[in-house]
Amino acid sequence: MPVLLIIVPLLALLVLNLPWMRLMNRLALWVGLILCLIQFFLVLHSPSFFWEAPPLWLGRLFLFAPSLDYLSLVMFLAIAIVGASALLVCRYSIHDLLEPVKPGACSHKRFLVINLLILALTGMNGVVLANDLFSLYVFLEITAVASYILIVAEKGRDAFEGAFKYLVMSAVATALILAAIALLMLTAGDLSYANIKLAMSASSDSHIVLAAVAMLVVGLFIKGGLIPFHGWLPDAYSAAPAAVSVLLAGIVTKTTGVYTLIRIVLSVIGFSDTLENLLLLIGAASMLVGALAALGQSDFKRMLAYSSISQVGYMVLGLGAGTILGLAGSIFHLFNHAIFKSLLFVNAAAVEQQTGTRDMNRMGGIAEKMPVTGCTSIIAFLSTAGIPPLAGFWSKLIIIVALWQSGHIAYAVLAILASLLTLAYFLSMQRRVFFGKLAAGFENLKEANVWILIPACVLAAITIGVGIGIPWLFETFLLPIRSLL
Amino acid sequence: MTFGIVYIALLMLLLLAGIWTVMTLNLLKSAIGLAITSAILSLLLFLMAAPLAGVFELSVCAGLITVVFISAISLTKPLTGTEARARDHSRVKRFILLPVIIVAVAWGLYVMHPHLDLPLPAADVERDVRQVFWNIRRIDLVGQILVILAGVFGVVILFKDHPDTKGEIPRTPDAGRRTTDKDRPDTKEGTPA
Amino acid sequence: MMAYTQALFSAGIIFTVLLAVAALYCLLFSRNLIRILIGLELLTKSVTLLIALAGHITGHMALAQTMIITLIVIEVVVIAVAAGIVIGAQRHNQSLDVRMLRNLKG
Numbered sequence: 001m002p003v004l005l006i007i008v009p010l011l012a013l014l015v016l017n018l019p020w021m022r023l024m025n026r027l028a029l030w031v032g033l034i035l036c037l038i039q040f041f042l043v044l045h046s047p048s049f050f051w052e053a054p055p056l057w058l059g060r061l062f063l064f065a066p067s068l069d070y071l072s073l074v075m076f077l078a079i080a081i082v083g084a085s086a087l088l089v090c091r092y093s094i095h096d097l098l099e100p101v102k103p104g105a106c107s108h109k110r111f112l113v114i115n116l117l118i119l120a121l122t123g124m125n126g127v128v129l130a131n132d133l134f135s136l137y138v139f140l141e142i143t144a145v146a147s148y149i150l151i152v153a154e155k156g157r158d159a160f161e162g163a164f165k166y167l168v169m170s171a172v173a174t175a176l177i178l179a180a181i182a183l184l185m186l187t188a189g190d191l192s193y194a195n196i197k198l199a200m201s202a203s204s205d206s207h208i209v210l211a212a213v214a215m216l217v218v219g220l221f222i223k224g225g226l227i228p229f230h231g232w233l234p235d236a237y238s239a240a241p242a243a244v245s246v247l248l249a250g251i252v253t254k255t256t257g258v259y260t261l262i263r264i265v266l267s268v269i270g271f272s273d274t275l276e277n278l279l280l281l282i283g284a285a286s287m288l289v290g291a292l293a294a295l296g297q298s299d300f301k302r303m304l305a306y307s308s309i310s311q312v313g314y315m316v317l318g319l320g321a322g323t324i325l326g327l328a329g330s331i332f333h334l335f336n337h338a339i340f341k342s343l344l345f346v347n348a349a350a351v352e353q354q355t356g357t358r359d360m361n362r363m364g365g366i367a368e369k370m371p372v373t374g375c376t377s378i379i380a381f382l383s384t385a386g387i388p389p390l391a392g393f394w395s396k397l398i399i400i401v402a403l404w405q406s407g408h409i410a411y412a413v414l415a416i417l418a419s420l421l422t423l424a425y426f427l428s429m430q431r432r433v434f435f436g437k438l439a440a441g442f443e444n445l446k447e448a449n450v451w452i453l454i455p456a457c458v459l460a461a462i463t464i465g466v467g468i469g470i471p472w473l474f475e476t477f478l479l480p481i482r483s484l485l
Numbered sequence: 486m487t488f489g490i491v492y493i494a495l496l497m498l499l500l501l502a503g504i505w506t507v508m509t510l511n512l513l514k515s516a517i518g519l520a521i522t523s524a525i526l527s528l529l530l531f532l533m534a535a536p537l538a539g540v541f542e543l544s545v546c547a548g549l550i551t552v553v554f555i556s557a558i559s560l561t562k563p564l565t566g567t568e569a570r571a572r573d574h575s576r577v578k579r580f581i582l583l584p585v586i587i588v589a590v591a592w593g594l595y596v597m598h599p600h601l602d603l604p605l606p607a608a609d610v611e612r613d614v615r616q617v618f619w620n621i622r623r624i625d626l627v628g629q630i631l632v633i634l635a636g637v638f639g640v641v642i643l644f645k646d647h648p649d650t651k652g653e654i655p656r657t658p659d660a661g662r663r664t665t666d667k668d669r670p671d672t673k674e675g676t677p678a
Numbered sequence: 679m680m681a682y683t684q685a686l687f688s689a690g691i692i693f694t695v696l697l698a699v700a701a702l703y704c705l706l707f708s709r710n711l712i713r714i715l716i717g718l719e720l721l722t723k724s725v726t727l728l729i730a731l732a733g734h735i736t737g738h739m740a741l742a743q744t745m746i747i748t749l750i751v752i753e754v755v756v757i758a759v760a761a762g763i764v765i766g767a768q769r770h771n772q773s774l775d776v777r778m779l780r781n782l783k784g
Binding site for chain 3: 534553618
């Protein structure tokens, strides 16, 4: 019955857009939040009636037996949490400016943005649920189209530039993925993961299959913003409206790039020496280049975007280890990253909205005036840098141990080094933004309002909770990954 | 045999139309070249026994997308005469290499001789495309609905003429003031390039 | 029969790659935003051709047709959104030149 995770949001969207605009304008936010909460509790309580038995009528209606395993559940959880945060930030940061100007015209920019956010979440649910390559492509495109529009929702000049770069790179990636799908169709005549895997094992040294795998992997690297295909990512993240950067950085590129890569490697391509070496190389390059570039930034959101590239590098590195432990670390880090990077972007939204600038050189001592934002951002940055006992420490530790065990000692050392770089750029950020002397002009700065403090506090609590609860989580969260290989 | 000849001829035409689309100096001609490429592709689809896809390609890609392109071209500002001449000059320089590259790649491919080096799957039982759509790939229809919905929101957001909102944002310290173009230079100061 | 399929495949692949090369050249060397979109469209055309070829050779034309139709629907939406973005960028920059899109750096 998990197909309902696509169908129910679709129906909700259709109902929201029936012509009773006035009422729906207010309801949209709550509908989105309720959808996210339902998804959250469905994963946490995992009632078997929902995840297992597809009732006959529904199975017949949609003819879709999704691939469901432990990995999908983690993704649903992350999508729900980040989606809810993005919706709350949207309530905080997007003003319905035109309402007082033209009372009759019923402007509804926030309404449209919320609709598109729900649409992007639905698309990502579809990406996670897809069990054949073409459905995967369809849902990737839904997520991508919703993201392009969301980036330009506020119509700044930079937004158009960022969205255009994202669109072109993403379209090239899509073309590569589709070409790979067409070539893989030659092997199996079918598109489901299982059949293609079967057919590929029969003709594994065929040049056509090799070309297809190469195009697929490169396409997914572009979608995930890995070095050397990262050019679009900082532009798109920093130009997007606050709520949208939370969604993009927290979950969109991670679902469309990293999750899809993990899924494709696990269920279609399978590990091989060449692939592992490629993943390790690209992962290490992203990790280091992202961290070094982040050091040189003065724009708050751009720095976070480069940090995001660096963290994605860790995930790919974990996958490249090719062991169960590496996979567990990769998925765990994906989840942790969704939480702490969303938290950092939520904080960035609060700071940008309250101070009116993103330039870190013009800020200083903000923690004094915005204590909650300051505190939560320290938690998030400690988690990103991998300081025990926060969540980020454990996932990085698992990845490094996995690299060490599988004999890639040089890469393990690089990962530790990149962790120090992470610490360096975040310390520099904290010093420039939150600590030190209060910068001139911020004397009557106020703390952000409750709409943004709720997601900040909840995300910080999750980061601490996951970090402290790791002995318990090890049983429930990490060991089930064994079933994936 | 006639199939093979028509097939090769159409492929050549397709490539020629594509190259013309890229090489031509006039933007409008380029858009029309794209439409011609689409039309030739739809003929190829008819030839390969994909009539429904061919109809879609012809009506949507050769028709609708050309309309989108031409309206985009007419909605944007054309270049002045001198600008256009300068542009043409630099374009010719940049694009003169394309035919050379195409010939080189074609020769390389001919030498490499791409061939099927894998066992083909068993052919499908003769099925109708509508049946496949409704009976096997129904989830793609849900996807199409979602993507069209996204397109509708996109068109509403992108094409609805908001008055320039920059001046209307309240400029109190805690209300949203976006970095406008005007104060961009000083925010960029100190950014290491 | 096999030789015939081989010839069909080889010719199809060669022309698909050549069309994709032309499209990529257009993407890389164009300075006009609309022309870049035209390059993307050409790239999509070559992919469409490849899907049709795969369907034709394996005898799964019905599946290939459904894929092409879905692909076309998505293509239209992407191009409409992209055209909107290009028009918006042109309004802000007063130019369609891609070299004007250099505001974001670092």
